[in-house]
Amino acid sequence: MKPPSMPVRLAAWLAYAFMLTPLAVIVLFSFSERSFFQFPPQGFSLKWYGRAWDSGLFLWPALRSLVVGACATALAAALAIGAGLAIRELKANRVAQALEFVFLSPLIVPHLILGIALLHYYNPPGLIDTFAGLLAAHVVMILPFLFRTVLVSIHDLNPQLEEASELLGASPFTTFRRVILPALTPGIVAGAILAFIVSFDQFTVSLLITQREQITLPVAIYKYLYDVNDPVAAAVSTVLVVAGFSITLLVQRLGWLKSVPGG
Amino acid sequence: MTAAVLASGPPAKQRRRRGLRIAGLAGPALLVILLLLAVPLVQMVDASFRRQDFGILLPGFTLDNYRQILASAQYAELFYKTGFAAALVTLLCALLGFPVALMIASAPARRKPILYFLVAAPLLVNTVVRSYGWLLMLGNRGVINASLMSLGVIDEPLPLSGNTLGMVIGATQVFLPFMILSLAASLEGIDQRLLESAEILGAGRARAFRDITLPLAMPGLIAGSVLVFSLMLGAIVTPLMLGGTAIRFLSVAIYTDALVLFDLPRATALSVVLLVVVIAIYALQRRFVRSYKDDAR
Numbered sequence: 001m002k003p004p005s006m007p008v009r010l011a012a013w014l015a016y017a018f019m020l021t022p023l024a025v026i027v028l029f030s031f032s033e034r035s036f037f038q039f040p041p042q043g044f045s046l047k048w049y050g051r052a053w054d055s056g057l058f059l060w061p062a063l064r065s066l067v068v069g070a071c072a073t074a075l076a077a078a079l080a081i082g083a084g085l086a087i088r089e090l091k092a093n094r095v096a097q098a099l100e101f102v103f104l105s106p107l108i109v110p111h112l113i114l115g116i117a118l119l120h121y122y123n124p125p126g127l128i129d130t131f132a133g134l135l136a137a138h139v140v141m142i143l144p145f146l147f148r149t150v151l152v153s154i155h156d157l158n159p160q161l162e163e164a165s166e167l168l169g170a171s172p173f174t175t176f177r178r179v180i181l182p183a184l185t186p187g188i189v190a191g192a193i194l195a196f197i198v199s200f201d202q203f204t205v206s207l208l209i210t211q212r213e214q215i216t217l218p219v220a221i222y223k224y225l226y227d228v229n230d231p232v233a234a235a236v237s238t239v240l241v242v243a244g245f246s247i248t249l250l251v252q253r254l255g256w257l258k259s260v261p262g263g
Numbered sequence: 264m265t266a267a268v269l270a271s272g273p274p275a276k277q278r279r280r281r282g283l284r285i286a287g288l289a290g291p292a293l294l295v296i297l298l299l300l301a302v303p304l305v306q307m308v309d310a311s312f313r314r315q316d317f318g319i320l321l322p323g324f325t326l327d328n329y330r331q332i333l334a335s336a337q338y339a340e341l342f343y344k345t346g347f348a349a350a351l352v353t354l355l356c357a358l359l360g361f362p363v364a365l366m367i368a369s370a371p372a373r374r375k376p377i378l379y380f381l382v383a384a385p386l387l388v389n390t391v392v393r394s395y396g397w398l399l400m401l402g403n404r405g406v407i408n409a410s411l412m413s414l415g416v417i418d419e420p421l422p423l424s425g426n427t428l429g430m431v432i433g434a435t436q437v438f439l440p441f442m443i444l445s446l447a448a449s450l451e452g453i454d455q456r457l458l459e460s461a462e463i464l465g466a467g468r469a470r471a472f473r474d475i476t477l478p479l480a481m482p483g484l485i486a487g488s489v490l491v492f493s494l495m496l497g498a499i500v501t502p503l504m505l506g507g508t509a510i511r512f513l514s515v516a517i518y519t520d521a522l523v524l525f526d527l528p529r530a531t532a533l534s535v536v537l538l539v540v541v542i543a544i545y546a547l548q549r550r551f552v553r554s555y556k557d558d559a560r
Contacts, residue, residue: 003366003369003370004362004365004366004369005468008362008365008366009362009366011359011362012362012363012365012366014359015359015360015362015363015439015443016363016381018359018435018436018439019381019382019385019436019439019440020381020385021396021400022393022396022397022399022400022436023385023388023392023393023396025396025399025400025406026392026395026396026399029399078291079291079292079295080292082287082288082289082290082291082292083288083289083292083293085288086285086286086288086289087289089281089284089285089288090285099289099293102293102296103292103296105296105300106296106300108541108542108545109300109304109538109541110493110494110496110497110514110537110538110541111497111499112497112498112499112514112517112518112534112537113304113307113497113517113534113537113538114300114303116307116517116521116530116531116534117303117304117306117307117531117534118299118303119521120303120306120307120310120527120531121302121303121306121307136295136299137299139295139299140295140296140299140300143292143295143296147292197387201387201389201390203389203390203391203500204499204500208521208522217389218389218390218391218392221389221391221392221395222391222500222504225391225395225398225504229398233395234395234399237389237391237392237395237396240388240389240392241388241392244384244385244387244388244389245384245387245388247387248380248383248384248386248387249380249384251383252376252379252380252383
């Protein structure tokens with residue numbers, strides 16, 4: 001394609017500036033000397049990073065976000081492998097299509113609505129603000145992402161390898177562990193990275209079903225902003241900006257960028 | 264499979280074993296969907312047909328919640344404003360996203376990765392953080408107001424956040440990457456020979472854009488617009504942080520009803536309305552995409 005004309009390129013760079021400036025402002029603000037925003041920025045200080053650490057408000061939520069993301073991804077991966085293998089057994093019949101739709105259905109429900117539904121549902125059994133409740137909600141939200149990538153790998157699975165394994169006398173479990181699982185690993189890893197990102201970035205549902213004890217990092221930042229608006233939030237946010245950019249770089253290097261956006 | 268057929272007895276028994284295996288494989292995932300999505304949604308729908316008293320649901324059945332939502336002028340205004348804001352965000356994403364997608368699609372191969380990177384990276388930064396960035400930009404003492412005031416252009420800060428304007432600006436940035444990636448995927452698929460032929464036949468840039476690029480980018484534009492529009496309808500972070508609880512926006516109304524006013528029946532009735540709209544949009548898109556593909560064939 002020919003390079004676009006000058007006005008189009010200018011508009012494109014403006015759009016890039018529009019996307020990136022707010023992030024740059026956060027990073028700048030996190031190094032500011034004063035507790036309020038000054039323009040142009042003056043002074044340089046790392047004290048807000050120290051305060052964020054000392055406040056003790058972010059460390060546990062950050063660890064919790066990582067643990068919930070990891071556990072939910074592992075659980076959802078196990079569920080997705082089973083679901084994918086069942087769909088392969090069914091070949092391409094009606095039941096398989098219906099199941100596929102069911103396993104992808106969490107994608108259609110807006111997170112706000114899932115959050116309201118779970119808020120109501122979790123209340124009587126006392127699951128609000130518990131780790132189990134948080135984990136379960138994350139599993140159902142990220143299941144479709146793993147299911148989609150695992151299903152692609154399962155379609156590419158060579159049935160002859162399994163037959164050979166069975167003929168040679170391997171038990172179904174050995175066949176699964178030595179033949180099926182290794183063949184699915186690339187798909188699982190790609191899906192797991194995506195699912196972990198979705199879980200780690202999840203805000204709405206986590207906000208609705210937790211109160212104080214089990215909040216995640218994005219919720220902790222939000223609550224902090226609600227109470228005080230000083231560069232401590234910017235310092236924590238800067239860490240997340242850097243993390244987001246690093247993960248994008250990694251995902252792009254590995255060639256999985258195509259699977260990130262909603263399509 | 265032949266070995267398995269020879270090894271295990273009559274077909275009826277074998278079929279049953281196959282059925283059991285499928286149930287065992289799909290069962291756990293089905294159970295999770297059932298217990299954590301289907302039942303909660305059914306209970307939510309149930310709550311929308313109830314009355315409440317000081318936050319406690321009463322037994323019985325009523326259509327009052329829906330009557331209130333669907334018949335009052337106040338809610339008509341809410342739906343209108345919500346639809347308008349979501350449409351505005353979608354339009355802004357399309358206007359800002361098209362030039363970027365064109366630039367990416369026409370960039371030399373070695374520059375593409377960096378251009379894609381700069382689109383995808385903001386997507387992986389939490390929405391809370393991105394909205395916070397806009398708060399720092401648009402607030403009363405934010406970048407824009409502070410610099411305009413120090414330059415003496417204005418005396419009073421402009422009301423850029425805590426209203427629909429702030430929400431629309433922030434949400435446009437939050438959803439723009441989806442639109443760009445969707446458009447770029449369509450534009451990268453355009454056969455270059457079409458554009459070359461257009462040039463040889465004497466079509467100018469504008470004509471080639473109108474007759475070739477735009478029609479062929481249509482699937483990407485529609486997919487991106489549907490995605491942005493429906494994501495915006497369900498968005499809560501940016502509306503809450505940049506619009507505030509006072510703005511008239513459906514998701515904010517649901518949030519306020521559920522967590523501030525503890526009026527669960529109304530919150531759930533509004534949620535049901537939102538869910539039906541979002542599902543209808545997806546269903547329409549699927550039909551449209553199918554008919555578009557049929558036309559192209």
